[in-house]
Amino acid sequence: MTSKPEITKLSDTVSVSPQLELSDVAALAKAGFKSIICNRPDDEAGDHPRSAAVAEAAQQAGLNFAYVPAVSGAITDQDGEKMSSALADIPAPVLAYCRSGARSTKLTEMAQAKPAKTPSTSSRFNVVIVGGGSAGIATAASMLKRNKTISLAIIDPADDHYYQPGWTMVGGGAFSAEFTHRKEKDLIPRRAQWIKSAVRSFDPENGSVATADGQNIGYDVLIVCPGIKLDWEAIDGLPETLGKNGVTSNYRFDLAPYTYRLVKDLKDGTALFTQPPMPIKCAGAPQKAMYLSCSKWEKQGVLGNIDVQFHNTGAVLFGVKEYVPALMEYVERYDVHLNLESKLVAVDGPAQIATFEQKRGEEIKRVEIKFDMIHVVPPQVAPDFVRSSPLAAESGFVDVDPDTLRHVKYTNIFALGDACSAPNAKTMAAVRKQAPVVAVNALAALEGKPPIADYNGYGSCPLTVERGKVVLAEFGYGGKLLPSFPNWLIDGTRPSRLSWLLKDTILPPVYWHGMLKGREWMVKPHRIGAE
Template sequence: MDIRTINLQLGVSPQIQPDDVAAIVAAGYRSIICNRPDGEEAGQPPAAAIAEAAQRHKIGFAHIPVVSGQMTGTDAMLMANALAELPSPILAFCRSGSRSEKLAAMATARSAPHAGADYDIVIVGGGSAGIATAASLLKRNRKLSIAIIEPSDVHYYQPGWTMVGAGIFDAAFTRHTERSVMPRGVDWIKKAATGFAPDDDRVLLDDGSSVSYRVLVACPGIKLDWDAIPGLSETLGKNGVTSNYRYDLAPYTNRLVKNLEGGRALFTQPPMPIKCAGAPQKAMYLSCNVWERSGVLKDIDVQFHNSGPALFGVGVYVPALMEYVERYNAHLNFGSKLVAIDGPAKVATFEQKRGDTVTRVDEHFDMIHVVPPQVAPDFVRNSPLAAPSGFIEVDEATLQHVRYANVFGLGDACSASNAKTMAAARKQAPVVAVNVLAALDGKAPVADYDGYGSCPLTVERGKIVLAEFGYGGKLLPSFPNWLIDGTKPSRLSWLLKDTILPPIYWHGMLKGREWMVKPHLIAANG
């Protein structure tokens, strides 16, 4: 056997055979690590055969298969864990030994003390996801050093803005100071993040400085790209152009709706992904309900322009929504994307796709509720953490970055295919919290996320279709069907949205109280 000694605790070698284990033990090794995937080449003994021989000789064994040239931070973390836990000295092998040597070097770098780290955990983003994750972490370990990077002085309960636009909530009800929600024991770095340097475990800041971490939690939210639609930015808040996606504009929505007694009202929805995919049509339903109650709905031409192909992505909720579309006599335009707006002329231009044909159509409006296209923040999109989509590339279940084992992403900025809602962040935060604690200990993630998201579709004042679903559109109701049937309009769901959820947000989620969202442990999957 050609064994190369790396240090007193580790040696590496080319492929070994089960019969070689006796000689390995005689050479003084007390454990073996196999770094080859089974079936990599003909005649290669399976890892199980080596494991059986190791067991007969009463030495430790671990199988950490890696593909040459494709080793990840997770592989390094698993190797570091094995090197720390198995009896030493240890012999690691692969086809030639070089893969094992490189992985061991990566593992050593990962497990080295972070003497220069400013914090155990750095959280980028002080919105719903960031504050909730910090609070959940501190509930489990008050001794952690945590920093939250967030430049804003204010914190918003954004799910309430649809209700502001309908005149149900006052705008001030959805706004608190950022300081008031910052968990006690966290350092608030009131600066903007401008980049990530994950190979150096650092976050870059807008003043040219940086902050180092042992584990990074990235949740900076999503960018509302108002400038992507020519003419939109300069006409927002006037000329009948509004949006519930901005705190200062939601009250303008309410004024426009109350004052409109006839004419044409347009509502738009851009391509996915967007935060709260039901919000564009919620604005339409609540506006129509106001007009219905005041007796002017019959004089208003209501149009919903959706760039997508369907009213809602989970089909089971569509029949109940269609009843309201028909009740309000709203005209649905699918494959219709807002591409320009002339506020003073009150003309919106849409690109409408019919089969392979795309045409531009100008529509006059008396009011228009616009939802802007939404993309990953620029500094995320241009960073090593980005997926091809531009969002932070995470494993959908563990929310751990696919290339950096000490990085996690959640909320609107992560690449997971769940609906981007506050309810999703509420479910994700405890999962990330326990997985971050595992990463600090050099261990693999211990909890998983099922893609849960909730979209309370307000179809009229006093009734809501409570859509709750996970990955692949799987229904994930929080309540028994006899209490709340989410596929039908419900007054109890309205009570949940109107009265119960706001205090749960401010006094529960942001305080680390994990009511109905305890993290699901992977070990319990069975």
Template sequence: MEYVVKRIDSLFSVSGQLTPDDLPDVKAKGFATLICNRPDHEGGADQPDHLTMERSALASGLVFRYVPILSSGATDEQAHQLATLIEGLPKPILAYCRTGNRSARLYAAATKGASEKPCYDVVVIGGGSAGIAITSSMLKRDASMRVAIVEPCSEHYYQPAWTLVGGGAYSIQDTARPMGSVMPKDAYWIKASVSAFAPHRRVVLLSDGAELGYQQLIVCPGLQLAWEKIEGLEETLGKNGVTSNYRHDLAPYTWELVRSLRSGKVLFTQPPMPIKCAGAPQKAMYLSCDHWRKNGVLESISVEFNLAGPALFGVATFVAPLMKYVETYGAQLAFQSNLVKVDGPGKTAWFEVADGNGNVTRVEKTFDVLHVVPPQQAPDFIRRSELADKAGWLEVDPTTLQHPRYPEVFGVGDVCGTTNAKTAAAARKQVVIVAQNLLALRKGAELPGRYDGYGSCPLTVENGKVILAEFGYGGKLLPTFPMDPTIPRKSAWFLKARLLPWFYWNGMLKGREWFTDCSSK
């Protein structure tokens, strides 16, 4: 029978009975030490004794230890013995018994003393928009809770304004503040990175080896920009006319390129979904074209928007008004065209282009300016964890935002494997849902909050006008204001460029939940 490895944490795993033939594969899986917790002759002649297993382990390059535990369970002395033993053993460790259960219980007992670790009512992973807002929201509701935020960065960014920076309509300095200045004063800031989760033990493992215990866990680290997936991109970003509004230090370079260009070819790109703020790739194009038009040089510039997907926007209602701007600016659309390689000094980009039959060809295009939106994915420590769904995102119920297998775990923001738009506006609504549901869970009550998939994408179609796209699951329109949402408006520009940044710093991050009616509809 094939053995199955069950991962307890990043350092320790367990399995059922092994045989000598399994040990080369155990070594190949990366384990350094093997511990036998099953007493010899417990299961009859077909059970290899520990001496046989030790010889095979050593032959396979594994360190071997024998710590037999009766089926009645481990004693305190045996737990202490294992705790002392594993300190000096090479990691990671695989322990086995008949089913793996004794080994798991022994490890839990052995680490209990060492894991009289800092334990909080709630641990929040991530100090971005979602993390700061949910912490503030919970502490406003119950200031007695011990809430820790795990966040390694020293700066906090208002990322929605980076598109405006790239269009010359916002100052980059106004998009960043020290993390300490936005951290809720009653929260515990753990300035560290997460390496793994041990949800069965309700523990977060940090990169420095420390552990944090929790009663409830809120996972909101955002997503990861995978620049490395485009060949040649990283070494040319910020020079050779290659830029991106998706990075704080590059958005000003976008504006530098836009305002200095008088003629030439400009390529804008959009990778496969999901990405944060799905409208941002084309917003960069609209603001650039508007500037070139107002300065009388647009006719001398060839503009092309390469989208990996088959449609300009995911909600059909907004496609027609956006197409009017595409036509006004004379931009060319290249659908199912995905950027895969860049030669910055050579001013050349390569795209994989799919036809209607699914055939893919590689197309070479030259450029004077290239605005890149990188592929995006869940952070590595999420993708390799037990909390991930099949696609690597945090698995949550799309309405309650509670993990389906670990009910004490909730998710907020871009990391969630839900179909809503990944925007700060979505996080703003999700924060209220999770705060309500988590506090209900702590009281043993039914979860009251239901998320409808709300997200907002203020589409900056020109400097001074915005199409305010607000929608939920299935593309259902969810406008905040009683106006036609497809019409570009100056008032929506004021909302995007002035009111929302002010509200972000002074409202959302402070736990003030204006315009967040999340009652079930």
């Protein structure tokens, strides 16, 4: 752990520590802990991570989380009862923390002196949406626009909301990081109730969701869209060197500005760009980072001094063949060394060495490459609480019918976005198309009716091949091209300045003021059986 808090073992099931940092959470999981309890109030003085941020980090690490705040010097019997309930509801071993560890110790002693209480059960809703990202908010807004009388709750622990497609542009110097950020509280639809907690488990047989803070939330219809887990730990040595030693990634809000700083400062040397196995969100983003970097180096007149390498675990540059010729023109223009079937497995930050496993025929070779900068895209998997649930397909993602996005077993459960098993590209454009489909199908399910709309697998990937030009890839299931504009206006297979305008100027306000408000511009749900 980065900050190495001093852990005191109170029993076989509970340990305590002083204040945790977010960087400690993954190491706690590695150390064998199953759960974290925060006993420090969010509004207590001091510069410490808020409970929602720790809950989100815990969820990413596969840990349960409970928030049981207690005021220093004023601990009550009720606080002890809440601690008792929390310890009964989450799996051991548990790490409880506060500012110094003293409150956690006291609360644990009080809890263990009392019989455990059963978890609280909060009210039931017509619709419960798991995930307050783009998919959850867009679907909620679309449903509430159609039916203002339903009760609807969104479960999500995060304080912050991000326009993640903008992070590529931040790494390329076109957007500021703050341009992509809003507060979650400002985006939750007015008639939706925000349950600010992480989900622990699903009980589809009884129609309820259990949260990390001990609530059981009942539903008539459930919509699951918590996003995807970025598995930084899967690459040996990566977590501890991110943000320093020339190691960066546009897949994190705080690191995208570091990408641009590295690019601006690099005048010669070796620059590596990597892509992990599929599925990942925005399959074009790994190479977008490379193209925008090369465009900057070209303008600075230093591109010829830099050995640019693209290492893709896959066997092709891009999964839809119609877009490959235009992309290859830029690979050749920037003199990029293209390495297919080359998987990043380790990063030694201080030594600036990346290790790849490269498939060459039937042989797997292990190759070490010295770098001056490396842009890493982590492997990505379904969130742990989804992967271990009865909702999961063999892939770990929520098992849905790809056309209706309804669960294959449970007719009152739907999923969309990065967490669902549909074989579409995991992009923001896909979510924008999916949300209205799920909205009308979920409303139909509330009335006991079958789905009425279908989804064609549409996804879009605006490939930023240079500053000012984009190859606008739009396609659906099976790689079928699904252009939104006539060919004379935008030929998606060729780089276009108009497509850059779309990416740079038009899509951000469409996201904030259209999609998240339930305005379905150009994405009205397609009725099943209609032309």
